[in-house]
Amino acid sequence: MAVVISILLGCATLFVLWLTTKNRRKPTNPKDLPYPPGPKGLPLLGNALDMPAKEPWTKFAEWKKQYGDIIGLSVLGKSIIIVTSYEIVSELLDDRGAIYSDRPVNRTFNEHGDWGNFLAMIHYGESFHRQRKMLNDFLNPSGARNYHELLTQHSHELANHLLQHPDKFAKYNRFHISSVILNIVYGHKVKDENDEWINGADSAVTSAAEFGQMGAHPIDLFAILGKLPYRIWGKNFVEKLGALKRGAYDIGPKPYIWTKDKVLSGTVGPSIVSALIEQYSLPDGTIQYESDIYGSTGTVYLGGSDTSVTALDGLVLSMMVHPEIQKKAQQYIDEIISREDRLPELSDLNALPYISAMLKEILRWKPITPLGLPHASIMDDEYKGMFIPARSMIITDVMSMTSNENDFPDPYTFNPERYMDYSSEKPSLRSDVRDPFDIIFGFGRRACPGRHVAVAQMWIMCATLLSVFDIKCPLDDNGDEIRPDLEYVSSITSHPKPFKSVFAPRSERAVELLKASLLVNEQ
Numbered sequence: 001m002a003v004v005i006s007i008l009l010g011c012a013t014l015f016v017l018w019l020t021t022k023n024r025r026k027p028t029n030p031k032d033l034p035y036p037p038g039p040k041g042l043p044l045l046g047n048a049l050d051m052p053a054k055e056p057w058t059k060f061a062e063w064k065k066q067y068g069d070i071i072g073l074s075v076l077g078k079s080i081i082i083v084t085s086y087e088i089v090s091e092l093l094d095d096r097g098a099i100y101s102d103r104p105v106n107r108t109f110n111e112h113g114d115w116g117n118f119l120a121m122i123h124y125g126e127s128f129h130r131q132r133k134m135l136n137d138f139l140n141p142s143g144a145r146n147y148h149e150l151l152t153q154h155s156h157e158l159a160n161h162l163l164q165h166p167d168k169f170a171k172y173n174r175f176h177i178s179s180v181i182l183n184i185v186y187g188h189k190v191k192d193e194n195d196e197w198i199n200g201a202d203s204a205v206t207s208a209a210e211f212g213q214m215g216a217h218p219i220d221l222f223a224i225l226g227k228l229p230y231r232i233w234g235k236n237f238v239e240k241l242g243a244l245k246r247g248a249y250d251i252g253p254k255p256y257i258w259t260k261d262k263v264l265s266g267t268v269g270p271s272i273v274s275a276l277i278e279q280y281s282l283p284d285g286t287i288q289y290e291s292d293i294y295g296s297t298g299t300v301y302l303g304g305s306d307t308s309v310t311a312l313d314g315l316v317l318s319m320m321v322h323p324e325i326q327k328k329a330q331q332y333i334d335e336i337i338s339r340e341d342r343l344p345e346l347s348d349l350n351a352l353p354y355i356s357a358m359l360k361e362i363l364r365w366k367p368i369t370p371l372g373l374p375h376a377s378i379m380d381d382e383y384k385g386m387f388i389p390a391r392s393m394i395i396t397d398v399m400s401m402t403s404n405e406n407d408f409p410d411p412y413t414f415n416p417e418r419y420m421d422y423s424s425e426k427p428s429l430r431s432d433v434r435d436p437f438d439i440i441f442g443f444g445r446r447a448c449p450g451r452h453v454a455v456a457q458m459w460i461m462c463a464t465l466l467s468v469f470d471i472k473c474p475l476d477d478n479g480d481e482i483r484p485d486l487e488y489v490s491s492i493t494s495h496p497k498p499f500k501s502v503f504a505p506r507s508e509r510a511v512e513l514l515k516a517s518l519l520v521n522e523q
């Protein structure tokens with residue numbers, strides 16, 4: 001019986017597909033312009049079978065050689081545009097942001113899994129603008145400066161945890177990144193690793209990562225299929241959808257309601273949510289735009305936890321395999337900071353451009369989101385004589401841009417020097433090279449709003465760890481280094497495979513300074 005249902009569903013799907021695609025091109029392309037070039041697909045299916053499920057950027061690199069920097073595909077009647085150059089992505093997504101700032105239709109996640117209200121998923125429109133504004137007030141450069149003290153404290157606590165448990169970097173990396181975000185967003189102070197909030201938020205992130213490829217389910221293609229009972233898609237689908245819904249609640253309404261209750265009873269410290277509650281409270285006690293408050297703030301954990309954890313992983317890995325670069329960074333830190341007998345602070349950022357150069361290189365060398373997050377267009381557009389239909393999915397091939405030889409010669413070598421200018425007495429950052437931050441944090445109106453917090457956090461964690469520790473590879477029984485596997489595993493974001501590292505204190509004085517700063521933080 002199940003087989004018959006599947007066949008009937010398959011036939012119905014193909015029929016609907018035929019109806020929707022047969023006249024797709026004519027009415028919307030009045031000048032009959034060519035579409036961006038790309039591989040020729042099959043009838044009806046288009047390029048559905050050409051799209052690789054794993055590491056698609058490898059295939060895109062082949063297509064780039066054949067078709068150029070803008071590639072057009074059609075998958076089951078839907079237009080997909082892959083952009084592999086920074087210049088084109090910037091012309092489309094930055095300069096024509098009013099057209100290219102939507103997200104693709106993703107019905108399983110957004111409508112059936114309740115994720116549609118989270119900023120990273122939300123369609124372009126009024127709520128999108130409101131949510132961006134809500135976050136921007138706190139995360140823009142001057143807002144981000146308010147978190148410098150908190151970020152510095154956590155960098156000291158992370159260093160202290162690593163002093164006590166030098167083999168537990170993975171655990172304490174995640175713990176401190178999560179703690180910072182939960183404190184900033186909700187005023188929640190995480191006490192230990194078994195914190196219920198961290199577990200709830202992490203299972204929400206996992207439910208999304210494990211759901212499968214976004215936008216690829218038949219329900220995403222044909223809304224009507226979503227009206228059928230979920231069980232026809234199998235037990236696995238029903239369970240994953242259940243987890244997705246629970247995840248959406250755990251990361252959205254649940255922490256919001258908790259914070260609201262505490263704000264009303266005056267028992268929680270300052271946070272983004274409490275400030276927004278105050279800002280949007282009406283005299284009659286109701287709060288306006290509550291779903292936008294938890295849609296925007298819930299996305300901060302989604303957008304900022306996994307990414308920042310991986311960024312710090314990248315720092316540790318790159319220092320393990322490039323001790324000479326680590327040494328140079330430590331010399332710069334020592335020159336400025338150790339002679340003042342203190343630990344680094346974020347106010348040292350401009351005086352230590354080499355640390356900033358390292359961070360740029362870490363994020364370029366192993367991009368955390370190798371294809372960014374897809375954008376979508378809301379109206380037909382013409383680009384250099386080519387036609388880009390409305391509702392195209394725009395894939396930004398970050399991997400191609402960060403390994404472009406013109407911008408980053410010898411791109412697979414980890415080399416912070418590419419950003420350094422030694423022409424004057426004090427080294428500085430070059431202003432004539434492409435800044436990888438302009439690529440890896442996304443584009444146009446959807447560019448990462450947490451960029452300034454992310455960079456400040458990475459900078460202070462890097463400077464603190466390098467002033468207190470030598471980061472090394474562990475040794476095997478023969479005394480040989482166990483080098484990490486530098487392969488990354490990709491889902492929505494890219495992660496290194498689990499690795500072991502050694503944090504060896506550099507000097508007694510560095511440890512004393514750390515202990516002293518922890519005492520000050522406690523007071």
Ligand code: HEM
Pocket residue numbers: 119120121132139299300303304305307308311368369372373374375440441442443444445446447448449450451453454
């Ligand atoms: C190294 C760390 C990070 C990286 C590499 C990163 C990267 C990105 C990228 C590529 C996007 C999609 C941009 C686009 O659609 O063009 C994004 C979106 C977003 N990020 Fe980040 N991010 C990081 C850290 C953070 C942090 C710390 C926060 C919050 C404090 C944050 C909050 C967000 C939010 C809310 C969005 C959704 C924006 C929207 O759809 O309009 N991110 N991020």
